[in-house]
Amino acid sequence: MWFTVALITAIFFSIASGQNAFAGAVGFGAAATGGNDGTTVYVTNLNDSGTGSFRDAVSESNRIIEFNVSGYIELASAVSLSSDITINGQTAPDDGIGIMAGEVSASGQNNIIIRNLRIRQGTLDSDTGKSAFNMGDTSNIILDHCSFEYGQWDTVDAVGAVNITVSNSIIALPIGQQFGAHVETGPSTFYGNLWVSAHNRQPLAKDNTQYINNIVYNYQAAYTTADTSGDFYHDIINNYFIAGPSTTSSGDAFFQVNAGQTVYASGNFIDSNKDGTLNGEADNTVGGATVASTPWADTSLNMAMLSAAEAYTSVLENAGATPRDEVDSYVVSLVKSLGTEGAIIGSQDDTGLSNGGYGTL
Template sequence: MKIIIGLLVIAAFFANELFAQPVAFPGASGFGSQATGGRSGTVYHVTSLADSGAGTFREAVSAPNRTVVFDVSGVIHISAKIKAAANLTIAGQTAPGEGVVVYGNGISLAENTIVRYMRFRGSINMDRGACTVNIDSIKNVILDHVSIEWGRWDNLHIKNSSNVTLQYCLIGEPIDPQRFGALFEHPTNITIHHCLWIDCQSRNPKAKAAIEYINNVVYNWGVSGLVGGHSEADHFQDVINNYFIAGPNTKGNFIGMFTATDHVYHSGNIVDDNKDGVLNGRAVIDTDFVHEKATLVTKKQNLPSHTVTTESAEAAFKTVMNQAGASLHRDAIDQRLIGYLNSLGAAGKIFKTEVDAGGQGEMVEAKGESDSDGDGIPDKWETANQLNSKDPKDAMQVKSNGYTPLEEYVNQLVTTGRN
């Protein structure tokens, strides 16, 4: 009997391993990596660059349980904020050509969302206190290779949320009146890794949070770089192997506004504040945080089940330079910002409006490939992978690896392109 029970336990273990939920996509890590998005839901094709109506991005994200794919590229001009539904995968990598930009106002995300290779840009025409992306009071969200710019209050706002990852994102060029990067108000289980924070007056981010902040690059901050919670509540920040690089507008310290209620573990960080065009920073030491009155701890405090593969700060600089933002096809704006970073202190500017920065130009529009059954997978890919291009149901059948064929297709685009 003991032998039989033992065999059953072993069989159950391997069955659980076989059918265990995979991470959101290969390469997802941190606290938000278990988001499932629109897996096994329906597919919505964005076929129009209009603000609203059938085939638009606004319509695509208005209902839950969807994977959003793009049959067009270009600039989507929006006048009012978009409120997205729950359980969405927004697969920006499916857009042909240079991809898409959602420009003119912001978006608020909902529970269990995966967003990849998108560009969200606000505008001076938004409300004075508006942010470009809001992730408030929700859980299980991951943003991967997303560009977030031109927010009026902050580019990004995360409040009372949990299990959130931002990885390989570009958070830059917030505009008047605050010109701040991001405000995190009491979220827990937050992972921020391999992101570029560029041309933000402050809040890169403001971390009133339980957060792991790993392998980020902060460039050309104004009055302060990474900001503590400086409140009566306790906050727990792990600051590991980041590179802080001063630019033309930098006047303040690379960290700021920490207090005794900020419990900080730090390791492997570098600051380069000489603006000499050479990457030659010095190691961040305990005194840097003690001077800001932080409470130092000796062990990492935030421990996700799927840990970030951590690089040295020098290696992370190169990774961020190559990958941050919607980098499959960087548009002119993101290329300009990467150029600032590459100057290592000589170039960059904290602008008052997006017009001062050059504005949002138009992009060359392109069309996607033929998808006869409308399941989100082009006919060519279905044929090559033994699927039926006339059967829309086969795209959403979960395989033994935990992913659907549609997920396998959109994930493969990241490494191999549309062909």
């Protein structure tokens, strides 16, 4: 019942705020309209380029992208999105759709909606300076129910991004730098996401940020502001940080939060004992930051409908692209071990999954 109530509340909140990306959209990216007034274009093959390809479909603005095929699209080079588009991965049949072996870039674009898309860069991309998803210097972007794995530079790079939301998504198993997400400028919203086995940046928040109902597992450093981030405001509410085999200090759930930051932290839990049971303790101590008595964003408390424990159940059931595939099922199984399984990896091969670690769609 609590999940239904939360969803209804989120839908009401979205409508009341004039947000129109889709029913239930929340946060600063939810005002994006994407290509919803444009032409529907269908991806009809898994080719890297050419007629009917994903690359061709996203090459022009004012489009709604839908899929008549399922499986992986293997990129030979980074693919660039246009502004004013909606990508509906949930329209793909069977196991759904995934992008592998290269970066998906929205760099310099605006007004984009992406849902139910798997983006898995991995070592098949020879350009180690690129990320799984790049939205640098963008505005009005929402990523919902997506799955991001095997990012090399950052999994999600959002330097210079304005008004973005990452919601109900999986950000896991980064390689290379082993980072989750890097955000500058903002504001940004991270809501209901599952972060797994990253060295740091979950996210690196150099902006005014909402961070609500996230689950972070097997971290070395989780929510990070960095000593050079400038002075920003952070609403960190009802998140669960769960130590794993790679966690050397559970207190690094809040990392490099310096005196320049203003933080409203409430309802957060840290499970530090790695004993296979969810039995964390409340922890809202956020370094040397100025402690705020109220959130900076007037929408934050309305979004925080789930407690940290309720968020754990909901996120593990619902985060990521649907239907849940081999890679995401593996990621969730690590989290469910509650401290006994998981590692920060250097290649998708380290997972032992099929298709060279990418999993089979």
